[in-house]
Amino acid sequence: MQASIAVIGGGITGLVAARRLVGAGHAVTLYESGGRLGGQVRTEQFLGHAVDVGAESLHLAGPNAQLLDELGLTDQLVTAEASFAWIWDGVKRRRLPAGMGPAGPTRMWPIVRSGALSPLGMARAGLEPLLPPTPEQHVGADTDVSVGAFIGRRFGDQVTDRLVDPVLGSLHSGDVHRLSMRAATPMLAAKATRNRSLLLGSARSGHSPPSFVTFPGGLSTLIEGLLAGTDVDVRLATPVDAIEPSGSRYRLIAAGADQRDFDGVVLALPAAPALGLLQPLLGEDAAPLGTLRTASVATVAVAWDASEAASCEALRATGILTPAKAGTLMKAATFLSTKWPHLRHPDHALLRLSAGRVGEHRVASLPDEQLVGQMVDELRRATGLTGVPIQAQVYRWPHALPQLEVGHLEKLAVVRSALAQRPALALAGAAYDGLGISSCIAAGQRGAETMIDQLALNEEAR
Numbered sequence: 001m002q003a004s005i006a007v008i009g010g011g012i013t014g015l016v017a018a019r020r021l022v023g024a025g026h027a028v029t030l031y032e033s034g035g036r037l038g039g040q041v042r043t044e045q046f047l048g049h050a051v052d053v054g055a056e057s058l059h060l061a062g063p064n065a066q067l068l069d070e071l072g073l074t075d076q077l078v079t080a081e082a083s084f085a086w087i088w089d090g091v092k093r094r095r096l097p098a099g100m101g102p103a104g105p106t107r108m109w110p111i112v113r114s115g116a117l118s119p120l121g122m123a124r125a126g127l128e129p130l131l132p133p134t135p136e137q138h139v140g141a142d143t144d145v146s147v148g149a150f151i152g153r154r155f156g157d158q159v160t161d162r163l164v165d166p167v168l169g170s171l172h173s174g175d176v177h178r179l180s181m182r183a184a185t186p187m188l189a190a191k192a193t194r195n196r197s198l199l200l201g202s203a204r205s206g207h208s209p210p211s212f213v214t215f216p217g218g219l220s221t222l223i224e225g226l227l228a229g230t231d232v233d234v235r236l237a238t239p240v241d242a243i244e245p246s247g248s249r250y251r252l253i254a255a256g257a258d259q260r261d262f263d264g265v266v267l268a269l270p271a272a273p274a275l276g277l278l279q280p281l282l283g284e285d286a287a288p289l290g291t292l293r294t295a296s297v298a299t300v301a302v303a304w305d306a307s308e309a310a311s312c313e314a315l316r317a318t319g320i321l322t323p324a325k326a327g328t329l330m331k332a333a334t335f336l337s338t339k340w341p342h343l344r345h346p347d348h349a350l351l352r353l354s355a356g357r358v359g360e361h362r363v364a365s366l367p368d369e370q371l372v373g374q375m376v377d378e379l380r381r382a383t384g385l386t387g388v389p390i391q392a393q394v395y396r397w398p399h400a401l402p403q404l405e406v407g408h409l410e411k412l413a414v415v416r417s418a419l420a421q422r423p424a425l426a427l428a429g430a431a432y433d434g435l436g437i438s439s440c441i442a443a444g445q446r447g448a449e450t451m452i453d454q455l456a457l458n459e460e461a462r
Helices: 012-023 064-070 108-116 119-126 147-155 158-173 186-194 198-205 220-227 271-291 307-310 368-383 408-420 437-460
Strands: 004-008 026-031 043-046 050-054 085-088 094-095 212-214 231-233 241-247 249-254 258-262 264-266 294-305 319-321 330-334 348-355 391-402 425-427
Touching: 004 012, 004 249, 004 258, 012 026, 012 043, 012 186, 012 220, 012 264, 012 437, 043 241, 043 294, 043 391, 050 348, 064 437, 085 368, 094 158, 119 158, 147 158, 147 186, 158 319, 158 330, 186 198, 220 319, 241 271, 249 264, 264 271, 264 437, 271 408, 271 425, 294 307, 307 348, 319 368, 330 368, 348 425, 368 391
Parallel strands: 004 026, 004 264, 026 231, 085 319, 264 425
Antiparallel strands: 043 050, 085 094, 241 249, 249 258, 294 348, 294 391, 319 330, 330 348
């Protein structure tokens, strides 16, 4: 039986859910409060180039590869150049060691050679294979711990502050001493449970890192592909003001007094608007959504004279990361013309600067000109780059990055337990299921499957 389903939110999660639900034979209406689809996937034209100013790439692993094949987009992919990144602590620039990812080190020798740690820090990190398991590593343990605390216990505080924080903290715009290992880095949590030693476990796995890819026209190509050939009724600039019970269905009250009844609703929204819609339905059980923190960030697309960029040795890397303790406004920079072959030009080099961390207010308080000026100054200090930008454009993302902090899964369990008591009502998205395109794709698929299963159960009960 065909059901009518509303999907609220036109980011990656909502689009994936809508596509899957239409594929299962249901009628889907997608509501998006803004004037475009894609959420934090946003491609803008900058000096004639398609530049992504939100999410910048995706990797070829798991659901990403499967979805790209399904959409017929695999042949269009551009692969990032194999290179390295820098870490800049505000004074000195060092290479990010090979084998160092968001979830900690997988090899010690590159870290030793990098000079990122003091002799004492290297000695402490080298003890990791000899340490007994921590409590959260036991199979079945449900103790949550921050990534920073766990990595600190295994490798020492220097690895956390000098290596994990610049990578994971920059990715999440978060505090690694508050980010939940189970929620923010589930792969690290799984590896920690399987292996007493993370280093020895990584050596045994032998997994190579996934390739990072994009499209010549930017990641908006993925957004367009998700709805291509589907019969989703898309309603842009149409915020949903309320969801009310309507017999065994739900009545959505949207902008312009638009009211429609649906058999099911998938909320693919950030926590704050989701709370506003769910609190009348769930009461106090929706309250944990109001405790989830976010970070406001800004991205600056920058063009530099090609000859000045070519003379800068540091720009042979793909980018630079800064730890929170450096106190810089710039938390990361990507050297786009180095990283992506399709973004090279004989006259100018493209870079992408980013700023903003949880609990920090400089991004919101600084006007565009000062934001650009301070970050460009830090970029020059970090790289030795000379000259001034040819052009710069600021893109702001207020309250955009959810913080999956310690206790996150327990909070979500309360909300989702209450949702389970309501027929055909699902919640999915980065604020609940993890940052990144991969997590959002998986969340959209799970949200759709949950809805399909619930609708089937409701049909059987009739």
